[in-house]
Amino acid sequence: MSEPPWWKTSVVYQIYPRSFCDTNGDGVGDLAGIRRHLDHLEWLGVDAIWLSPFYRSPMADFGYDISDYCDVDPLFGTLADFDALVEDAHDRGIRIIVDWVPNHTSDQHPWFVESRSGRDNPRRDWYLWRDPAPGGGPPNNWVAAFTGGPAWTYDDATGQYYLHSFLPAQPDLNWANPEVVEAMHDVLRFWLDRGVDGFRVDVVHLIGKAPDLPDDPEEYLPIPHSGLNHRPETHELLRGLRRLLDSYPGDRMMVGEVYLLDTTMVATYYGSGDELHLAFNFPPLYTPWDAERWRSQIEIVSRELDPIGAWPTWVLSNHDNKRHRTRYGGSEARARAAAVLLLGLRGTPFLYAGEELGLEDAVVPDDRVVDPGGRDGCRAPIPWEPAPPHGWAGADPWLPWPPEPGTRNVVSEREDPASILHLYRRLLAARRRSPSLREGDLSLIDAPPGVLAWRRAHQSGDERVLIVNFSAERVTMPPSGLSGLVEVASDGSGEGALFTGEVGPDQALLIDPGATAS
Known part of the structure; x- marks a missing residue:
C-alpha cells in the first residue's frame, strides 16, 4: 500500500496571526509569538498550521488587502522571522500552509498605483477597468461583499470604474491578462522556494470572470459576488497553478476557499485530480447542532466527492464565522462532542486556534469594533496563561479577550487532565494510531x-x-x-x-x- 499524501491524513491548525500571541508589546500577535508556541502545537499533535495573511498591507481588511505579496508586514515581523518559523516548525514535523489572496490586491499595491495612473499605463489591464454604463453609473449591477453597494468605484482622474468584489480598497486583478498570471505564479514560487508546504487560496472561485462582465441575474443580487462565481475560465487557471505546485518536490498543496454553498459546484474545483488538492465545503459550517442535518451533509459530501476521487475537508470554525461553541449554544458538552465529530469524519479536518480550549466568541463593545464584516468576536486573542496579560507582552490586545480567560487558557487546561484541551490531544493521538481514522x-x-x-x-x-x-x-x-x-x-x-x-x-x-x- 502506497503512502497517501500528507494533506490527506493531516489535521491542519489555523492561526490568525494578529490574535495568537504578541511578543513586542504592541497588542497585536506576531510571527515570533507563533514560533514561541510551536511546542504547544507539537504537544497537541497537529500536523500542519495554516497562517492567515501576514504580508505588507494597509489593513483595510486586516491583511486580505495586500500591498506586497513577497514581504512580511512589520506589524508581524520580518522575512527572517518567517524563515525561522518555517525551520522550527519543520524541525517538529509540522508543515506550513500560508494564505494567498489571488483575486485582489490593496489599492496601495504598486501594480494598482501604476494601473490607476493613466489609461495608457502598461499595467492598466492588470485590473478590471470599464467605462460607465451608457446612461451613467457602474458598468453592471454587481454587488460588493461587506458594503452591499456596487462592486465598482469611479476614478475621477481616468474617467473609468474599477471592479472590487469586496472593499473599494481591494481592486480585483485581471486574470485574463497573461502578465498577471505569470506575476502571481512568481509569488507562489517565492514562498515555495522559502519552504512552504502549501497555500490556502482565498476566494479562488472568483479569479475567472466572463470577458463581457454581464449583469447578475436578479436572484443573485442579495448575495454579494455570487454571480461572479463558477466560471469556466477559473478551471484552466487552477490547472496552471496545479502544474506549478506539482513541479516542486514534497507534495506541495493548495486548499481553495470556494465560497459556494452548493457541494455539487464545489466538487468541480477538484477537476480531474488536476485542480485543487482540497476545497473547503461551507454548508457543514452553517449546519446547526442536529443529527439529521449532519447525516444529510455527510451523505451529500460522499455522493458528490467519492465518485470523482476527491478528498473532503471539514471545518467547524474559522476567522470569518462565529466559533462553533458559540453557534451551538455555548455548551461545553456540545463543544466536546463537536471535537469528536470534526476529527472522526472522513477527510482533512481544519481546527481553528482556540477550539482546543473550548473558547467562545468575545463580546466586543461598540467602541472596539474594528472589522468591516462584523467578525471581531471569533478573532479574539488566545489566552496562554491564567493571569493578565495572559501570556501576551503587556499591552491591551487589539480585541477584547474571549470569556473566562482566567480558566480557559493553555496553562490552566494543560494542568487539568479532564479539560477539553486534553480531549483534543487524545483525539489527535487516536487519529495517529488508527489508519481508519486517517484515511x-x-x-x-x-x-x-x-x-x-x-x-x-x-x-x-x-x-x-x-x-x-x-x-x-x-x-x-x-x-x-x-x-x-x-x-x-x-x-x-x-x-x-x-x-x-x-x-x-x-x-x-x-x-x-x-x-x-x-
Missing part, C-alpha cells in the same frame, strides 16, 4: 433519533466506530453487534471500558470494535 472509508450506522453514528474502516483491517448524541437525552444504541472499548469519550467517562450501548446527552464516543477489556 479509511466511512459508512453510516442506524441510530436512534437525535444520534449520528458511523464506521470508519481501512483496508488493513483497522476499524473505528463513532457515535455523537446531538440530543439532551440519554439514548441506547440498537442491538447490532456493536461492541468494543471506548477509546475516547467526549466527557472522559468510560474510557478504556467496554461500550455498554448507552450514550449520554451531548456525548460523543470513539470506539475500537476490535479491542477487548484487558
Whole structure:
C-alpha cells in the first residue's frame, strides 16, 4: 500500500496571526509569538498550521488587502522571522500552509498605483477597468461583499470604474491578462522556494470572470459576488497553478476557499485530480447542532466527492464565522462532542486556534469594533496563561479577550487532565494510531433519533466506530453487534471500558470494535 499524501491524513491548525500571541508589546500577535508556541502545537499533535495573511498591507481588511505579496508586514515581523518559523516548525514535523489572496490586491499595491495612473499605463489591464454604463453609473449591477453597494468605484482622474468584489480598497486583478498570471505564479514560487508546504487560496472561485462582465441575474443580487462565481475560465487557471505546485518536490498543496454553498459546484474545483488538492465545503459550517442535518451533509459530501476521487475537508470554525461553541449554544458538552465529530469524519479536518480550549466568541463593545464584516468576536486573542496579560507582552490586545480567560487558557487546561484541551490531544493521538481514522472509508450506522453514528474502516483491517448524541437525552444504541472499548469519550467517562450501548446527552464516543477489556 502506497503512502497517501500528507494533506490527506493531516489535521491542519489555523492561526490568525494578529490574535495568537504578541511578543513586542504592541497588542497585536506576531510571527515570533507563533514560533514561541510551536511546542504547544507539537504537544497537541497537529500536523500542519495554516497562517492567515501576514504580508505588507494597509489593513483595510486586516491583511486580505495586500500591498506586497513577497514581504512580511512589520506589524508581524520580518522575512527572517518567517524563515525561522518555517525551520522550527519543520524541525517538529509540522508543515506550513500560508494564505494567498489571488483575486485582489490593496489599492496601495504598486501594480494598482501604476494601473490607476493613466489609461495608457502598461499595467492598466492588470485590473478590471470599464467605462460607465451608457446612461451613467457602474458598468453592471454587481454587488460588493461587506458594503452591499456596487462592486465598482469611479476614478475621477481616468474617467473609468474599477471592479472590487469586496472593499473599494481591494481592486480585483485581471486574470485574463497573461502578465498577471505569470506575476502571481512568481509569488507562489517565492514562498515555495522559502519552504512552504502549501497555500490556502482565498476566494479562488472568483479569479475567472466572463470577458463581457454581464449583469447578475436578479436572484443573485442579495448575495454579494455570487454571480461572479463558477466560471469556466477559473478551471484552466487552477490547472496552471496545479502544474506549478506539482513541479516542486514534497507534495506541495493548495486548499481553495470556494465560497459556494452548493457541494455539487464545489466538487468541480477538484477537476480531474488536476485542480485543487482540497476545497473547503461551507454548508457543514452553517449546519446547526442536529443529527439529521449532519447525516444529510455527510451523505451529500460522499455522493458528490467519492465518485470523482476527491478528498473532503471539514471545518467547524474559522476567522470569518462565529466559533462553533458559540453557534451551538455555548455548551461545553456540545463543544466536546463537536471535537469528536470534526476529527472522526472522513477527510482533512481544519481546527481553528482556540477550539482546543473550548473558547467562545468575545463580546466586543461598540467602541472596539474594528472589522468591516462584523467578525471581531471569533478573532479574539488566545489566552496562554491564567493571569493578565495572559501570556501576551503587556499591552491591551487589539480585541477584547474571549470569556473566562482566567480558566480557559493553555496553562490552566494543560494542568487539568479532564479539560477539553486534553480531549483534543487524545483525539489527535487516536487519529495517529488508527489508519481508519486517517484515511479509511466511512459508512453510516442506524441510530436512534437525535444520534449520528458511523464506521470508519481501512483496508488493513483497522476499524473505528463513532457515535455523537446531538440530543439532551440519554439514548441506547440498537442491538447490532456493536461492541468494543471506548477509546475516547467526549466527557472522559468510560474510557478504556467496554461500550455498554448507552450514550449520554451531548456525548460523543470513539470506539475500537476490535479491542477487548484487558
